[in-house]
Structures are given as structure tokens and as C-alpha cells.
Amino acid sequence: MVTRITGLASGIDIDQWVSDLMKAERTRVDTWYQKKQILEWQQEDYRNINTKLLALRNATFDLKLQGSFQSKTVTSSDTNVLTASAGTSAVAGTYTVKVNSLASGVYKSSTDALPDEQGTSGTKTLAQQFGLSGTVTFTLEGTVNGEAVSKDFSFDTSTANIYTVVSEINNANIGLKASYDSTLNRFFLMTASTGSSSELHVKADAENFLTGSLKLNVTVGADEANAYHGTDAEIDFNDLTGLKFSSNQFTVAGITFNLKSTSASAVTVSVANDTEAVIDKIKAWVNAYNDAVGLMFTELNEERYRDYQPLTDDQKKEMKDSDIEKWEAKARSGLLKGDSLLYGVYSRVRSTTMARVEGLSTTYNNLSAIGITTGSYQEGGKLYIDESKLRQALTADPEGVMNLFTTSSDTESYEGLAVRLYDELTNSMKLITDKAGSSTSYYDNSSIGREIGRINTTIDQMEDRLSDMEDRYYRQFEAMEQAIQRMNQQSMWLAMQFGGYSQQQQ
Known part of the structure; x- marks a missing residue:
């Protein structure tokens, strides 16, 4: 430059x-x-x-x-007993369903309020809450995917608290879940699923922690006779009687039922094509x-307005924003x-x-x-x-x-x-x-x-040439300025010389 x-x-x-x-x-x-x-x-x-x-x-x-063309609508004559939805494979028609029993799991809870689990310094340990010492142990068995699964539990009463017990059971993956209600001060133990295959079995409770401290009304023993089982849902579907399911939600003939209560008489379920x-x-x-x-x-x-070409930056500087907008609307009109x-x-x-x-x-x-x-x-x-x-x-x-x-x-x-x-x-x-x-x-x-991309390359090349050309113009003007400066200096020197000679003559 x-x-x-x-x-x-x-x-x-x-x-x-x-x-x-x-x-x-x-x-x-x-x-x-x-x-x-x-x-x-x-x-x-x-x-x-x-x-x-x-x-x-x-x-x-x-x-x-x-x-997309096979969606169905389903109506139930008694939604207090059951609701239903239908898949694409369901056949439009009218069906009758009588609910004889609902599926249930096993639920056991403290028969009486337990000592408060909270103390002045926070959650009490098992020793503080129940007056225990040493270690408490018990064995629980549940079912996972229809298979019996058991686990032995052991807790140091000086460090563990009731929430430790709840967490250990819930993380054991034996098909059982536990919870503790701090408002009611009660402990709850239940099966994670419903149906006759679900099981809650207290196989051992050496220190009577479950039956005594937690006041669960359960029998204890390794024999299967001491296990508690859930019940299946049972329905009559059209002319089929005594159909059993492990859950209150199940699918028959492409219709998914959600049972809510038993019924003394049959409920009518209508399936129709969802035209809407x-x-x-x-x-x-x-x-x-x-x-x-x-x-x-x-x-x-x-319409294509060929007289309206895209505005340059210099042109935009001389125009109002509203005028630029109108111009460009016509400039880009009809490009296709x-x-x-x-x-x-x-x-x-x-x-x-x-x-x-x-x-x-x-x-x-x-x-x-x-x-x-x-x-x-x-x-x-x-x-x-x-x-x-x-x-x-x-x-x-x-x-x-x-x-x-x-x-x-x-x-x-x-x-x-x-x-x-x-x-x-x-x-x-x-x-x-x-x-x-x-x-x-x-x-x-x-x-x-x-x-x-090709145009960008051309523009870059032309911008380089313009930059060189601009530099050349400035060099030429610089040379002109320097020449004029020298001439001005010579003129001043001559003026000074003539001025000195004139004074000598006087």
C-alpha cells in the first residue's frame, strides 16, 4: 500500500x-x-x-x-367399568364384555403407626427409631417375568435408617417395591406387578424386623405356603367365558381394554372406522x-422487471430504507x-x-x-x-x-x-x-x-486489480504533489535571491 x-x-x-x-x-x-x-x-x-x-x-x-386409513374409534357403554381403544387390525363391530374380576397385586402395610423417623438432628437411624441394636436381617422373594427371585437383606441399625431399607428393596430387582409415608408413619411393601404370578414372600425375618418393628401382617417361612399371590383379571368376551389376564390392561382381537371395576352385566363396546x-x-x-x-x-x-437490478452499496447509501425495500421487491421478482x-x-x-x-x-x-x-x-x-x-x-x-x-x-x-x-x-x-x-x-x-463460487473468484481478482489501480492513482498524485512542492521551493528560493539583489542595489 x-x-x-x-x-x-x-x-x-x-x-x-x-x-x-x-x-x-x-x-x-x-x-x-x-x-x-x-x-x-x-x-x-x-x-x-x-x-x-x-x-x-x-x-x-x-x-x-x-x-392411516384403518384408524378406529371405540365407545364403551359404561366407562366406569372399562374403556377401550382399537388398533388398525380391529374389526369394526359391536362386542360385549363382562368383567368378573380385576387384576391385583399383593399389598402389605404397617398395621399401626410406627415411631417418628425424624429427630432433632435429622433422620433417625433404625436403632434410634425402633430401639434396635446390632444388625437386622430378612429374606424377601418376588417374581420377575414369572420367575421367583429372592434376596437376603442386612442392615446395621446404628447407621441405616428406614429410607435405607426402602432404597435397598427397590434397587434389588426382585419384583417388589417398598415405600415409607412420613405423614402416616407407615411402611408399605408390595409387588411390582399384578396377576396370579406376582408374589410377595417373606422367607426369613430373624430379628422380627418386618413383623415386629415395621408391623407388617405377614406370615414368615421358607415354605411356598407362606407366599402371597396376586389375582388375575377375568372377563367374558362375547361367547368366550373365563378369559384371564395378569393386568387390567390387555388386548383382545386388536382391541385394548382398560378395566376399572367389575360389572354385574355385560358392557357393550362398539368399534367403528374413524372417518374423521x-x-x-x-x-x-x-x-x-x-x-x-x-x-x-x-x-x-x-412478472420480471429487468430494469430493476440489485442495488450496489453506494446506491443504497443514497436511498431510504422503504425505497430500497420496494426496489429489491421488483429486482428479485420473476427470477424463476x-x-x-x-x-x-x-x-x-x-x-x-x-x-x-x-x-x-x-x-x-x-x-x-x-x-x-x-x-x-x-x-x-x-x-x-x-x-x-x-x-x-x-x-x-x-x-x-x-x-x-x-x-x-x-x-x-x-x-x-x-x-x-x-x-x-x-x-x-x-x-x-x-x-x-x-x-x-x-x-x-x-x-x-x-x-x-466462480463469480466470487472473478470478483476477488477484480477487487485486487482495483486495489492496485487505486494505489497507482495515489502514486501518480503523490509524484505530482512532490513535483509541485519542488517547484514551490524553487520559486521561493528565486524570490529570496531577487529580494537580496534588490536590497544591494539600494
Whole structure:
């Protein structure tokens, strides 16, 4: 970088002169900056379209799944006795359920309040709370996955407290759980599961810690006769009687029951196809379709204002923010107008969606047959739903509507609409990504990304040349300043000489 000297000798505003000279040279660089900005705007527009296509693909994926069309609603005639839900495999119909008994586990608690576990200095030890000394031991047995599991416990009464006992039992993984209620001052011991296979067995209690100190009403002994077992839930389901389950929640014929109480008479459970849930998914898909198609149609037909080029930094400095916003709105308008890639995606998405599905055994072989039609061309071909017609089709032939969307085939014309549209969207999104890249990618190797990279290289080279040129201008002005300075010095010397000679003559 040269030393820059202002026009002290010449009186010229050198910075302004250089700035004016560089403006003409910078025009070419500004053109490249504008090309880069247009490409960045195009890239952003493409990526916005891909975002809409992704949302459409996600909604389309829902309609590819048969489960989306097989959801069920379940009603119980007495929710105080039981509630139920149904999976996709459940058959619509009416079922009767009589609850003869509920599943239960084993619960044992202190028969009387225990001494307070809290003292003036915090939680008491077992020795302090119960007046014990030495070590207390006992053996418990429970069941895990139907298998008996036992463990010996030992506690030093001078250091352990009641919460130590609770923690040790809960962490033993023997199918038993313990707790202590400090408000009631009672100890609770119970099975972790329900059903006849659940077991609570106190096999040994040498110091009578459980039965004496904790006041649990249990019999003690290694013999299995001393074990306590839970009970199974028992129901009559339609004409099947005496069905037993280890839990109050279980599944029969694809229906999951949640028992709450026994019943003197049968409860009616009705299973029906959830038509409204299917309609909601189709609505969500249509909305996503209209968003994607609407954006593509707008981009393809948006007016292009070629006289409005991206503003340079110098131009922005001379404009109000509101004027900049209006200018740039027109500058970036219509950048994808008539774009061949986008038009191809737009056309294929529309034609795929509105196609006929061959080989179906019902009349529901296209969208219009179930009440989904396309709007006018001026709207870009958006879809509209006749809900009454769609609901009628789902009620009359839910399987036929499902097949319209979900049928798989090696032949494209026989594939369901959602199946073939999902594949088309995947391919279209890849084409756009190849063209404009993805905002989530660390490295942009798209065609627009590579072009922007080439422009950046050109701009860097031109900026280097402009910097060199600016330095050259300043060197030239510096040389001029130095020459003028020398001339001024010579002029002053001559003036002094002539002044001295004149005085000698006098």
C-alpha cells in the first residue's frame, strides 16, 4: 500500500479525485456483484420451493400407509367399568364384555403407626427409631417375568435408617417395591406387578424386623405356603367365558381394554372406522399440495422487471430504507419465471396427482371420484375437497379409498396416488437440490453454488486489480504533489535571491 498524501501542495482534493476515477472502474465489478445477488436470490427461491415440496412429501407419506386409513374409534357403554381403544387390525363391530374380576397385586402395610423417623438432628437411624441394636436381617422373594427371585437383606441399625431399607428393596430387582409415608408413619411393601404370578414372600425375618418393628401382617417361612399371590383379571368376551389376564390392561382381537371395576352385566363396546381422522389427514395433504403447487405457479408466472437490478452499496447509501425495500421487491421478482426445471416439477406433480389408478376393483380410481377436484388454471391447479362426497366414499368403501392411495405395484399406472407421488416428489426435490443445494448442507456443490463460487473468484481478482489501480492513482498524485512542492521551493528560493539583489542595489 502506498503512502497517501492529500493535496497540500496542489490544493486538490485527491481522495475525491481518486474516488471519482475509481467509480467508472468499479462499474464492471458491481455488475458481477449484481449477477451474484441474482443467483443467490434464485437459490433461495428454489430452496423455498423444496421446503414446500418436503412438507408435501411428508403429508403424502402419511397417505402411503394403510394404517392411516384403518384408524378406529371405540365407545364403551359404561366407562366406569372399562374403556377401550382399537388398533388398525380391529374389526369394526359391536362386542360385549363382562368383567368378573380385576387384576391385583399383593399389598402389605404397617398395621399401626410406627415411631417418628425424624429427630432433632435429622433422620433417625433404625436403632434410634425402633430401639434396635446390632444388625437386622430378612429374606424377601418376588417374581420377575414369572420367575421367583429372592434376596437376603442386612442392615446395621446404628447407621441405616428406614429410607435405607426402602432404597435397598427397590434397587434389588426382585419384583417388589417398598415405600415409607412420613405423614402416616407407615411402611408399605408390595409387588411390582399384578396377576396370579406376582408374589410377595417373606422367607426369613430373624430379628422380627418386618413383623415386629415395621408391623407388617405377614406370615414368615421358607415354605411356598407362606407366599402371597396376586389375582388375575377375568372377563367374558362375547361367547368366550373365563378369559384371564395378569393386568387390567390387555388386548383382545386388536382391541385394548382398560378395566376399572367389575360389572354385574355385560358392557357393550362398539368399534367403528374413524372417518374423521382419515378426512383430517387428506385435508392436511391437500393443504400441503396447494401450498407447494401455489408457490411454484406464482414463481413461474411472476412478472420480471429487468430494469430493476440489485442495488450496489453506494446506491443504497443514497436511498431510504422503504425505497430500497420496494426496489429489491421488483429486482428479485420473476427470477424463476418460465424456468424449465421448475415447470417440469410443477407439471409432473400435478399430472401424477390427478392420474387414474388402473386395476382397482372399485369406481374410486381417481381423486375426483372421492370428491377432490382441481381448480382453474388461474389458481395454478389447486385442489378442492367436497367433504360430503369424501365422507360418503369413506363410509361406503373405506378399503377402496385406501387402495386409491396405498396400492403397491411394479407398474406405475397401477400404483396408488400417494405411492407414485411420493416417488415423484423425492426425484423432484433431488433435481432442485442439484440445482440450488440445501441450506442444511455444509458443502454446496449445486450448479448455482458452483457458479457463485466462480463469480466470487472473478470478483476477488477484480477487487485486487482495483486495489492496485487505486494505489497507482495515489502514486501518480503523490509524484505530482512532490513535483509541485519542488517547484514551490524553487520559486521561493528565486524570490529570496531577487529580494537580496534588490536590497544591494539600494
